[in-house]
Amino acid sequence: MKAKFVFVTFFCMLLQQVVAADDVWVSKRGLFTLSYASALQPIEINRIHQWVLHIESESGELVTGANIEVTGGMPAHDHGLPTRPRVTTELEDGNYRLDGMRFHMAGNWELTITIVANGKTDTVIVALHL
Amino acid sequence: MKRFLLVLVIAGVAAGASWYFRPLLPEPWTDADIEILRSLWIGNLGPVPPDPSNAVADNPLAVEFGQRLFFDGRLSANGSISCSTCHQPVRRFTDGLQKGQAIGTSGRNTPSIIGSAYSPWLFWDGRRDSQWSQAIAPLEDVNEHATDRRQVIRVVAGDPTYSETYEQLFGELPDEADEAAVNAAFSNIGKAIAAFERLLLPTPSRFDDYVAAVIAGDVAAQQNLYTDDEIVGLQLFIGKANCTQCHNGPLLTNHEFHNTGVISFPGEVPDKGRVLGVREVQSNAFNCSGPYSDDRDRNCAELEYARTGPELIGAFRTPSLRNLENTAPFMHKGQIATLSAVLRHYNEAPLAMIGHNETKPLKLRDSELRQMEAFLHTLSAPIVTVEYVASDRGEKQQRQ
Numbered sequence: 001m002k003a004k005f006v007f008v009t010f011f012c013m014l015l016q017q018v019v020a021a022d023d024v025w026v027s028k029r030g031l032f033t034l035s036y037a038s039a040l041q042p043i044e045i046n047r048i049h050q051w052v053l054h055i056e057s058e059s060g061e062l063v064t065g066a067n068i069e070v071t072g073g074m075p076a077h078d079h080g081l082p083t084r085p086r087v088t089t090e091l092e093d094g095n096y097r098l099d100g101m102r103f104h105m106a107g108n109w110e111l112t113i114t115i116v117a118n119g120k121t122d123t124v125i126v127a128l129h130l
Numbered sequence: 131m132k133r134f135l136l137v138l139v140i141a142g143v144a145a146g147a148s149w150y151f152r153p154l155l156p157e158p159w160t161d162a163d164i165e166i167l168r169s170l171w172i173g174n175l176g177p178v179p180p181d182p183s184n185a186v187a188d189n190p191l192a193v194e195f196g197q198r199l200f201f202d203g204r205l206s207a208n209g210s211i212s213c214s215t216c217h218q219p220v221r222r223f224t225d226g227l228q229k230g231q232a233i234g235t236s237g238r239n240t241p242s243i244i245g246s247a248y249s250p251w252l253f254w255d256g257r258r259d260s261q262w263s264q265a266i267a268p269l270e271d272v273n274e275h276a277t278d279r280r281q282v283i284r285v286v287a288g289d290p291t292y293s294e295t296y297e298q299l300f301g302e303l304p305d306e307a308d309e310a311a312v313n314a315a316f317s318n319i320g321k322a323i324a325a326f327e328r329l330l331l332p333t334p335s336r337f338d339d340y341v342a343a344v345i346a347g348d349v350a351a352q353q354n355l356y357t358d359d360e361i362v363g364l365q366l367f368i369g370k371a372n373c374t375q376c377h378n379g380p381l382l383t384n385h386e387f388h389n390t391g392v393i394s395f396p397g398e399v400p401d402k403g404r405v406l407g408v409r410e411v412q413s414n415a416f417n418c419s420g421p422y423s424d425d426r427d428r429n430c431a432e433l434e435y436a437r438t439g440p441e442l443i444g445a446f447r448t449p450s451l452r453n454l455e456n457t458a459p460f461m462h463k464g465q466i467a468t469l470s471a472v473l474r475h476y477n478e479a480p481l482a483m484i485g486h487n488e489t490k491p492l493k494l495r496d497s498e499l500r501q502m503e504a505f506l507h508t509l510s511a512p513i514v515t516v517e518y519v520a521s522d523r524g525e526k527q528q529r530q
Contacts, residue, residue: 045384046378046384046385048250048431048432048435077375077488078486078488079488080437080439080441081437082384082387082437083432083435083436083437084435084436084437085435086435099431100431100434100435102435104376104378104384104385105375105376105378105384106166106169106374106375106378107375
């Protein structure tokens with residue numbers, strides 16, 4: 001019985017890890033990991049909204065004072081985002097508020113998030129399907 | 131024998147051709163299709179979004195005042211051009227012309243204003259960001275109303291009903307020498323017109339009834355509402371014709387700007403479109419972040435995060451596809467005379483004269499284009515008339 005409980009707990013933890021890992025994006029050179037939370041849930045097209053980006057270093061430390069640039073578009077349609085989103089505020093705990101996010105088509109989008117922090121620069125590519 | 135073979139070959143070719151060119155029959159809707167249909171359904175439109183930049187946006191007195199102003203020819207250089215000269219209710223607030231004809235010839239095709247309360251951008255190039263700031267722009271356009279803000283204020287001041295209503299809504303009319311006060315009064319007049327325009331909304335079309343029947347799984351109702359050609363047209367529209375890339379959401383527009391390779395009239399310089407419109411809206415005194423907005427928080431995300439760049443050269447705002455009936459000719463300068471010609475344009479996707487055509491040739495058959503056209507006609511609904519009655523209790527009633 002106890003073994004079963006331990007197994008279920010372990011399995012749940014594993015599952016949580018897998019689910020969490022889905023939402024964590026590693027930069028190209030592996031210097032940063034990024035996760036995001038959209039204030040609009042689920043993300044709908046044609047509605048401007050905010051995101052919060054969370055950035056950690058390779059070793060899992062919270063990244064503060066980063067300079068972040070966000071561009072993006074739809075690779076299949078050869079066009080960019082309909083807005084020019086910008087990180088407007090650095091929040092606590094490695095979090096940053098990203099304003100002006102909007103998508104105007106359903107389909108596959110790709111965001112290019114360039115992070116400059118602690119003298120290091122790396123780029124995260126976030127793919128999302130709407 | 132030879133003759134028999136020849137007849138057989140001809141018959142075979144004819145049968146093959148008629149099979150190949152047959153109109154396609156509808157496929158059953160998948161769950162994913164139904165989700166897309168639901169996203170286009172008017173039941174998914176939601177209430178008109180608030181306009182915090184306009185303090186009288188939902189004020190019944192302003193609606194009534196705005197309606198009168200909308201139809202008032204005195205707001206023009208020759209005393210006979212009103213908003214409704216080009217935005218004619220019987221033509222779904224368009225005019226049937228390539229370019230608007232007022233005091234002169236307008237620079238572009240007259241767009242409908244039905245449902246414009248939902249759009250973050252107004253005009254073909256989005257050079258204004260609210261209904262009220264849009265409404266005052268044609269008044270001073272030399273080819274449209276060709277009047278000016280002081281003259282407009284004089285018209286209001288000179289009409290006892292107008293001046294009384296104005297003062298009830300906004301306070302005293304300004305001293306003409308006070309420029310900021312004149313601008314504020316001019317914006318107030320736009321805000322009253324916008325309060326009226328906010329009520330010009332699309333009504334449910336046969337398409338919406340059909341989608342409701344699909345969502346409810348009511349097969350008999352579906353069969354009564356749509357022909358096979360209309361169903362296939364809709365399937366193409368949301369499927370391989372890629373129309374919902376831009377014509378999405380319940381208004382069938384993403385309110386964005388795209389270059390779709392619509393060529394200029396011969397001898398006319400290509401119109402740069404949004405790339406100039408975005409510059410204009412960002413510097414316009416009547417924009418969301420300007421001094422005449424009533425939104426104290428200056429909640430202007432669309433304006434603040436508007437993009438610029440070469441992608442917007444020759445790009446124009448995606449128009450709604452609701453109520454296309456009676457709105458020809460189409461495109462930003464009325465370059466394309468009929469709906470079937472519009473579909474042929476997208477089927478071919480010609481090279482853009484300036485910038486880059488985002489669309490790719492659809493390579494659909496003529497029968498498929500006809501089926502899409504049949505579907506597009508189902509997006510028409512009864513005309514929204516413009517009689518709004520502000521009753522004693524201040525309730526607005528909309529007559530159809």
